Amino acid sequence: MNIGLDVGSTTAKIVHVEEREVIFSKVVPSHHWTELIDDGQDDRCIVSTGYFRKKVPHCAAITEITAASLGARYHNPETQVIIDIGGQDTKVIDLRSNTFVINDKCSAGTGAFLELAAHYFDIPVGSLGRLHSLATKGAQLNNTCGVFAISEMISQLVSGYSMEEVIYGLHQAFALKISQMVPSADTVMLIGGTVRNTGIIDAINNVLDSKIEVPGAPQLVNALGAALYRERLDDGR
Amino acid sequence: MNDTIGITALVPPELMYACGKRPLDVNNVVPVSSSSPSNKLCAWTAIWRDMILNGGLDIDSLVVVAGGDCHNALVDGQKAELSGMPTHYFFYPFDGDTDYLRSQLEKLVRFLGGIQDERMFSLISDLKAKGRALDELRVNDRARGSDVFSALISFSDLAGNPDIFGKTLDSVPRTDIRYSSRVALIGVPPIYPDFHETAEGFGLHVVYDELPYEFLRLGGSSLDSLASSYRDYSFAGPLKNRVRLIQDELLRRRVDGVIHYTQYACHHTLEDEIFRQHLDYPILTVQGDLPRPSTEQLKLRLEAFAEMLGVMS
Numbered sequence: 213m214n215i216g217l218d219v220g221s222t223t224a225k226i227v228h229v230e231e232r233e234v235i236f237s238k239v240v241p242s243h244h245w246t247e248l249i250d251d252g253q254d255d256r257c258i259v260s261t262g263y264f265r266k267k268v269p270h271c272a273a274i275t276e277i278t279a280a281s282l283g284a285r286y287h288n289p290e291t292q293v294i295i296d297i298g299g300q301d302t303k304v305i306d307l308r309s310n311t312f313v314i315n316d317k318c319s320a321g322t323g324a325f326l327e328l329a330a331h332y333f334d335i336p337v338g339s340l341g342r343l344h345s346l347a348t349k350g351a352q353l354n355n356t357c358g359v360f361a362i363s364e365m366i367s368q369l370v371s372g373y374s375m376e377e378v379i380y381g382l383h384q385a386f387a388l389k390i391s392q393m394v395p396s397a398d399t400v401m402l403i404g405g406t407v408r409n410t411g412i413i414d415a416i417n418n419v420l421d422s423k424i425e426v427p428g429a430p431q432l433v434n435a436l437g438a439a440l441y442r443e444r445l446d447d448g449r
Numbered sequence: 450m451n452d453t454i455g456i457t458a459l460v461p462p463e464l465m466y467a468c469g470k471r472p473l474d475v476n477n478v479v480p481v482s483s484s485s486p487s488n489k490l491c492a493w494t495a496i497w498r499d500m501i502l503n504g505g506l507d508i509d510s511l512v513v514v515a516g517g518d519c520h521n522a523l524v525d526g527q528k529a530e531l532s533g534m535p536t537h538y539f540f541y542p543f544d545g546d547t548d549y550l551r552s553q554l555e556k557l558v559r560f561l562g563g564i565q566d567e568r569m570f571s572l573i574s575d576l577k578a579k580g581r582a583l584d585e586l587r588v589n590d591r592a593r594g595s596d597v598f599s600a601l602i603s604f605s606d607l608a609g610n611p612d613i614f615g616k617t618l619d620s621v622p623r624t625d626i627r628y629s630s631r632v633a634l635i636g637v638p639p640i641y642p643d644f645h646e647t648a649e650g651f652g653l654h655v656v657y658d659e660l661p662y663e664f665l666r667l668g669g670s671s672l673d674s675l676a677s678s679y680r681d682y683s684f685a686g687p688l689k690n691r692v693r694l695i696q697d698e699l700l701r702r703r704v705d706g707v708i709h710y711t712q713y714a715c716h717h718t719l720e721d722e723i724f725r726q727h728l729d730y731p732i733l734t735v736q737g738d739l740p741r742p743s744t745e746q747l748k749l750r751l752e753a754f755a756e757m758l759g760v761m762s
Contacts, residue, residue: 274756275749275752275753275756277756278753278756309731310731310757310758311733312754313734
């Protein structure tokens with residue numbers, strides 16, 4: 213059995229893979245990551261990834277870039293570009309050229325931006341997608357700075373837009389910000405916990421010309437990739 | 450004691466020594482600085498500017514390379530001049546005009562007080578030959594990229610003393626090295642003082658440092674030959690020439706990938722998309738701001754790049 217452990221900024225994920233099939237997975241808040249391996253089996257080879265990859269038990273630690281590449285290719289070997297939207301950063305990986313870019317200096321295209329907006333509205337971040345779907349138009353928001361976007365949201369509320377329309381505009385601004393990092397491609401796969409927000413998927417579909425794919429468990433792709441990396445270790449690669 | 454002349458970018462060091470002056474590349478003090486300058490765009494120029502204004506650089510006058518390379522230096526150099534620092538402005542020709550560059554060299558010689566010791570031309574030519582041999586050692590895996598970079602980056606001013614610098618070159622460790630991938634480092638040099646060591650920690654062997662190689666590539670023993678050589682200074686000329694030069698070096702040095710270092714608020718950052726269009730290699734673009742030990746964000750990028758070059762190929 214191969215085990216991948218992804219301890220990111222917000223959540224920790226574990227995936228058990230046997231004969232290239234996922235047989236177990238679990239997600240907990242990052243600081244509870246020990247619960248994922250607290251089953252008395254200390255002699256296993258765990259491949260770790262994520263921000264805390266070197267702080268947790270591992271026989272190999274790989275970056276999220278490599279983990280995402282392996283995990284995405286498992287879901288679709290033909291995928292050309294991956295957008296991994298994390299809590300604190302967003303990564304775009306072009307599998308055709310083995311290149312990547314990471315946005316970790318600006319919050320406007322990261323999960324933290326959505327957390328900030330949800331906090332302002334005093335709603336769970338998980339409800340943003342549903343509220344997005346209730347809007348028929350969106351408020352125009354600046355897409356350059358996550359912090360100032362909040363003051364812009366307030367201005368749009370004052371000018372008469374509904375909360376749903378502002379959230380729609382927020383997702384659109386989010387997608388525009390990310391699109392600046394994305395190369396032209398036929399197929400783009402979205403992964404990461406933020407992608408569970410269907411409003412984000414809709415907005416990215418609106419902004420990019422590419423065919424957008426979302427795997428069944430987008431939050432687990434990196435942990436899956438880490439588990440699959442174990443096969444490479446065994447092959448001596 | 451000879452006058453010490455601050456230089457803000459490449460100024461033919463053989464000419465400065467021949468004029469009896471001691472060049473000090475003011476950029477070389479920046480990576481070890483811990484200051485956080487106010488009113489800055491690029492930290493490279495802002496830090497040496499503040500050091501000059503605060504009397505923290507022991508120089509007698511300043512030569513600002515204003516034309517064809519760093520545009521921030523043109524303004525920050527004038528701030529130094531307005532504070533009382535004797536300052537000369539040196540311009541490279543964008544079109545490679547040899548006559549124009551010769552006239553610039555003549556003005557420089559007048560500012561420096563005239564040529565006094567022509568033997569310095571051959572002495573420094575020999576040192577540059579030694580530098581190119583050192584550069585070849587790392588290409589052939591016989592020296593660490595970090596050790597070679599530390600030596601080559603000082604070829605802009607020969608560390609203030611050509612004789613001692615020659616001995617420094619001899620002391621660079623020769624050793625067989627192991628690595629996972631060969632990479633080139635293009636762009637301005639990283640402001641992180643431990644960049645090469647950090648890259649090596651992830652198995653990346655830096656076999657080409659673009660700017661320091663310019664210091665070695667160019668030279669001459671008279672105003673005419675200096676003008677004919679330095680007219681090709683790639684950072685001051687058309688990008689197509691620079692791209693062609695880089696392509697040749699990437700091929701010759703058998704690199705697996707390219708790291709393009711960009712400096713926050715530096716116009717060279719705009720060149721990234723051109724390199725990505727014209728260099729057929731995996732390219733990692735990284736950006737630095739203030740001189741500090743390598744950040745975690747940088748380490749993640751270098752580690753991921755090393756993995757992609759090694760694992761995904």
